[in-house]
Amino acid sequence: MRSRVFTGVGLTLLVAAPSTLLLTGHTRIAVSADEEAGAVPLVVVVLPVLVGLLLVRLVPPGLPALPTPLAEHRRPLVRQAAGLVLVAVAFSAVSLALWSVPGGELLYGPVKLLFLLGAGWLLVRRWPAPSPAGRHRARIPARWYWLGPLPAVAAWGYLHFYSPLGGEQDLSGYEAWDPVELAVAALFTFVTASVAEELFYRVLLQTRLEALLGRWPAITATALLFAAMHVHRYGDGPFWEVTAVVLASNGGFGLFVGYLWARYRNPWWLIVVHGAVNALNLLPILLG
Template identity: 35%
Template sequence: MTLGASALLFPAVAASGVSGEDYILAKAALLIVVPLIAVFLVRGSVAVSAERAAWRWWAPAIAIAVWAILRSMVDSSPDYSGVDATTLLIAATATAVTAGFGEELFYRRLLQTRLEALLSPWAGTTIATAAFALMHLGSHATGDLLFDTASVIVVQGSFGLLMGVIWMRFRNFTAIVTAHVLANGWPSIVWHVLAR
């Protein structure tokens, strides 16, 4: 119940125009703190088990590497020349914590796992992926709701589906968090490499 409320409430907060520090605090509260407290209070209701095997690392790494190569073919590098290094580092760190870690914790580890147990692995993955994609409506809005919805479903939804399938299949939280941190940091990394 609490996870569903957070999944609905955060996009509404993001769409309300909240930005900067308030956006980061809202995301941390609604996608990390509140869900962790809720799950702690009912701990043991859903267990995550996975084999300890090398393929849990190399198989997701191959899928993520293929995705990264495909993304680099279609993604343009932004210009960060007007942003000082300290601001860029603070923004990158906040994004890594709230998006890379927080979104994977909430949408995959907490929400998807419970939806899989309640419905089925594919249904849980699909619903969590849709919630993940639609969550980006507030932060990726252009004002055209139809275009924005299609855009987040294609762009964030495809990435969310990749992370969801990797979580469903391999239960490797470190791999999906690493992939998400790199995905969000990729434009900055490319800009730093090409700008030097």
């Protein structure tokens, strides 16, 4: 009952965020903290997530919810999940502190790897238990393991990056970068964001919450923690506006990749989707 209430409240927040932005005239929002990146239409933030979620649900043969763990495995899983949630909360607080002091952003990437991969790996090793996703993943045929997510990812990618609804995106700020520096920055972001964040938030954290709480409570909780980690990236502004933008952009994205992970258990697609968010727009500049 408690998990259902939490899920209802969490999903309400995630739905209310873009609705509030729309009703208050915020039809374009910043989905990146990069100074070079401009605002994008709210519709190309929300619509791809909705279509992606629908296709993940409709395209077979998505896996059913995780079974309840055996009694002897439940205690270490509870410890793992609790520890991972604490790491997520602590990292959000540390990130906010780092970006509030001069030069702190230079430490952000290494600190992220230390928290998400270092502490995450240490917790799982400290309280060992069979991975809840191991046998679950084995239930899906290899062909569908790779092809099942494709329609949802393709539709999401088209709507997010190439749909006429988005209009022309101004990338002139990135063109001032040295190509080598831009490529190195993109690679560093790929490792610290696309890889580290998906391994921690979805593969480690969400999987354990799914085994203990159920699919949608876990997806919702992970999406909210994932969104909280990005609050520092949006700078100053009214609290409600910053919160709504983070929930609409990062929270909505967390729902999409969280459901993708729950239904297909393919971490490579998560990394591809996250990598596209961070770097796909830069490819014309890098290859030009």
